[in-house]
Amino acid sequence: MSEPLLQVKNLSAAIEEGEILHHIDLTVSAGETHVLMGPNGAGKSTLGHTLMGNPVYKVTDGRILFDGEDITDLSPDKRARLGLFMTFQNPLEVPGLSVEAFLRNAIRQKTGKPIRIFTFKKQLAATMALLQMDESYAERDLNVGFSGGEKKKAEILQLLMLSPRLAILDETDSGLDVDAVRTVSMGVQEYMKREGGALLIITHSTRILESLKVDKTHVLVKGKIVAEGDGSLVDEINEKGFEKYIEMRGIE
Amino acid sequence: MANQKVDDIDRSFYDFRYEENEDFYRMRSGLTEEIVREISEAKHDPKWMLDFRLKSLEIYNRLEIPNWGAPIDGLNMDNISTYVRNKADMKRSWDEVPDDIKNTFERLGIPQAERESLAGVGAQYDSELVYHNLQQEVADQGVVYTDLESALTGEFEQMCKDYFMKLVPPTDHKFAALHGAVWSGGSFVYVPKGVKVEVPLQSYFRLNARGAGQFEHTLIIVDEGADLHFIEGCSAPKYDESNLHAGCVELYVKRGARLRYSTIENWSKNMYNLNTKRALVEEDAVMEWVSGSFGSHVSYLYPTTILRGRNSHCEFTGVTFAGAGQNLDTGARMIHMGKNTSSFINTKSICKSGGISTYRSSVEIKKTARGAKAAVSCGSLMLDSQSRSDTIPAVVVETNEADVGHEATIGRISDDAVFYLMSRGVSEEEARAMIVSGFASDVSKELPLEYAAEMNNLIKLEMENG
Numbered sequence: 001m002s003e004p005l006l007q008v009k010n011l012s013a014a015i016e017e018g019e020i021l022h023h024i025d026l027t028v029s030a031g032e033t034h035v036l037m038g039p040n041g042a043g044k045s046t047l048g049h050t051l052m053g054n055p056v057y058k059v060t061d062g063r064i065l066f067d068g069e070d071i072t073d074l075s076p077d078k079r080a081r082l083g084l085f086m087t088f089q090n091p092l093e094v095p096g097l098s099v100e101a102f103l104r105n106a107i108r109q110k111t112g113k114p115i116r117i118f119t120f121k122k123q124l125a126a127t128m129a130l131l132q133m134d135e136s137y138a139e140r141d142l143n144v145g146f147s148g149g150e151k152k153k154a155e156i157l158q159l160l161m162l163s164p165r166l167a168i169l170d171e172t173d174s175g176l177d178v179d180a181v182r183t184v185s186m187g188v189q190e191y192m193k194r195e196g197g198a199l200l201i202i203t204h205s206t207r208i209l210e211s212l213k214v215d216k217t218h219v220l221v222k223g224k225i226v227a228e229g230d231g232s233l234v235d236e237i238n239e240k241g242f243e244k245y246i247e248m249r250g251i252e
Numbered sequence: 253m254a255n256q257k258v259d260d261i262d263r264s265f266y267d268f269r270y271e272e273n274e275d276f277y278r279m280r281s282g283l284t285e286e287i288v289r290e291i292s293e294a295k296h297d298p299k300w301m302l303d304f305r306l307k308s309l310e311i312y313n314r315l316e317i318p319n320w321g322a323p324i325d326g327l328n329m330d331n332i333s334t335y336v337r338n339k340a341d342m343k344r345s346w347d348e349v350p351d352d353i354k355n356t357f358e359r360l361g362i363p364q365a366e367r368e369s370l371a372g373v374g375a376q377y378d379s380e381l382v383y384h385n386l387q388q389e390v391a392d393q394g395v396v397y398t399d400l401e402s403a404l405t406g407e408f409e410q411m412c413k414d415y416f417m418k419l420v421p422p423t424d425h426k427f428a429a430l431h432g433a434v435w436s437g438g439s440f441v442y443v444p445k446g447v448k449v450e451v452p453l454q455s456y457f458r459l460n461a462r463g464a465g466q467f468e469h470t471l472i473i474v475d476e477g478a479d480l481h482f483i484e485g486c487s488a489p490k491y492d493e494s495n496l497h498a499g500c501v502e503l504y505v506k507r508g509a510r511l512r513y514s515t516i517e518n519w520s521k522n523m524y525n526l527n528t529k530r531a532l533v534e535e536d537a538v539m540e541w542v543s544g545s546f547g548s549h550v551s552y553l554y555p556t557t558i559l560r561g562r563n564s565h566c567e568f569t570g571v572t573f574a575g576a577g578q579n580l581d582t583g584a585r586m587i588h589m590g591k592n593t594s595s596f597i598n599t600k601s602i603c604k605s606g607g608i609s610t611y612r613s614s615v616e617i618k619k620t621a622r623g624a625k626a627a628v629s630c631g632s633l634m635l636d637s638q639s640r641s642d643t644i645p646a647v648v649v650e651t652n653e654a655d656v657g658h659e660a661t662i663g664r665i666s667d668d669a670v671f672y673l674m675s676r677g678v679s680e681e682e683a684r685a686m687i688v689s690g691f692a693s694d695v696s697k698e699l700p701l702e703y704a705a706e707m708n709n710l711i712k713l714e715m716e717n718g
Contacts, residue, residue: 053675054671075674077674077678092673095693096691097689097693102686109679110677
């Protein structure tokens with residue numbers, strides 16, 4: 001067991017309409033792969049966005065620590081610079097900003113120093129090849145006109161190029177065909193192999209997990225973690241669904 | 253994050269200025285026949301030009317101030333000096349240009365740009381050109397690039413007579429008449445038949461004097477089958493009193509020729525920019541406008557293209573950025589006369605901190621323009637709720653054999669997109685600048701690299717906290 005990288009302590013969060021995360025505790029250490037499962041509307045993405053610092057969600061209680069530092073009040077860019085990353089379920093389109101220009105700029109801002117264009121281009125081309133992305137995508141406007149699968153690959157491309165210490169993958173496998181899931185999953189494995197990073201995988205299916213070794217599973221229902229276990233919990237849920245956990249929350 | 257207001261910019265880079273000293277000659281403020289005569293005399297005009305100026309003044313006094321656009325009440329001609337010049341003559345070497353002026357242009361990067369990427373440069377400081385130079389090999393092709401004053405009295409006098417203010421007559425509107433009366437400086441370009449100028453020419457206009465007007469005239473004739481890219485740059489330091497820019501650009505694109513005219517206007521925010529630009533395009537010729545309007549307090553700017561020859565084509569690509577205290581009324585006008593003529597207007601306007609940006613365009617398809625095609629696409633981006641963006645497109649079609657399309661979009665920066673970019677380690681300010689630059693990229697993509705960089709830098713400056 002290594003030092004905890006992410007510590008979520010008694011975290012509650014709300015939007016204008018009311019509280020949607022209740023007293024979440026979660027600890028992820030470097031090198032670990034965690035899975036956050038739960039039925040639709042359980043608050044999985046909300047947790048991801050709250051950890052990343054989306055201002056839509058206000059923390060009403062508890063703290064988030066990253067590498068021992070309290071990041072609860074930090075802006076998203078500062079969290080990213082410390083090494084936190086999240087792939088988006090619906091990546092935003094930015095017309096006129098090319099994938100390549102964006103990545104270069106983001107790496108420069110994240111590290112605080114310019115990168116050599118030649119080194120960058122080589123790394124970008126190699127990473128795109130790994131993800132079976134056509135090299136023309138480097139010149140394309142970020143996510144504009146990308147298919148669902150292309151958007152998800154572009155997210156993994158950013159993951160590999162930005163090499164964070166902890167990556168939250170928000171429904172990275174949803175809406176993808178079998179081949180695309182395989183490619184994305186390979187990209188994620190590559191990240192773990194290369195960076196020795198950590199993963200918090202948000203999913204309501206299990207396809208992306210087939211080729212990953214899961215250390216811990218958390219089940220979120222109605223904004224609360226109701227069960228935790230090792231990788232075998234994934235298989236159990238796969239078989240029996242969330243029924244049991246929904247009922248548990250129902251009688252509380 | 254959603255409600256965070258972005259303050260006005262630090263434009264100090266463009267605001268450095270030298271005070272006028274005894275090296276400068278300054279016409280007393282106001283506009284009278286005596287003043288016009290004195291300017292004409294100081295400029296050694298030929299007789300026909302003096303007559304032209306006086307006639308223009310008469311027209312100016314007759315015409316009404318336009319009442320349909322941004323208010324220009326703050327402009328009082330009695331407080332404007334229409335002619336300010338350094339006593340030194342125009343030079344052909346940067347070394348000989350007076351130090352204050354040379355330093356100004358060096359800070360703006362003009363001499364460096366000339367060395368690296370231009371075929372010729374003209375630099376105007378207040379009312380007169382202080383530097384003009386054309387690369388020898390381009391001159392050897394027969395290309396003429398000089399100040400308009402030299403052209404008036406030299407071997408191109410007849411050409412000047414034939415073309416000067418024929419496309420934009422002084423009767424066109426009040427400020428065209430003003431221009432006809434007190435114009436000074438600007439460039440004359442003639443590209444002979446079939447000559448392709450490989451690298452751009454650039455004229456840069458700097459209005460340094462306070463309470464002054466700049467009235468440069470750019471006259472470009474691209475002869476049959478020739479090809480030219482001309483770049484115009486403008487800037488001025490900020491004063492707390494009004495300055496006026498009423499330039500005039502006349503472009504003649506002959507049969508089968510191509511002209512690209514790129515502008516980055518970056519006037520200070522005390523400037524009334526009442527500028528007139530027009531192109532006459534003949535058979536099979538192509539006119540391309542690339543226009544970035546950033547500074548000024550008030551702008552009226554609608555480059556007009558007359559597609560006279562059959563199969564002639566025009567594209568207008570423009571971006572306008574209106575910040576605090578700015579009211580920028582910009583757009584384009586296309587007049588289709590020839591058969592099978594085609595045009596495309598693509599504009600982006602951005603407003604922030606209470607700035608007002610109005611897109612105004614007119615596409616006119618005349619009876620003779622059978623088979624004409626025209627498309628207009630205009631997008632607006634409002635960066636906060638205090639700012640205002642209006643779109644006023646007009647289309648007049650006089651033949652039923654024409655194809656005209658129009659699309660307009662209006663939007664705001666999405667907070668989700670800002671969060672998305674920030675989650676990659678990009679600061680909020682930078683994320684917003686990236687989105688705005690992306691929005692304006694239709695224009696920056698059309699500019700030579702260093703100008704695109706300047707434009708993105710201007711956007712960044714506009715987006716930064718003060």
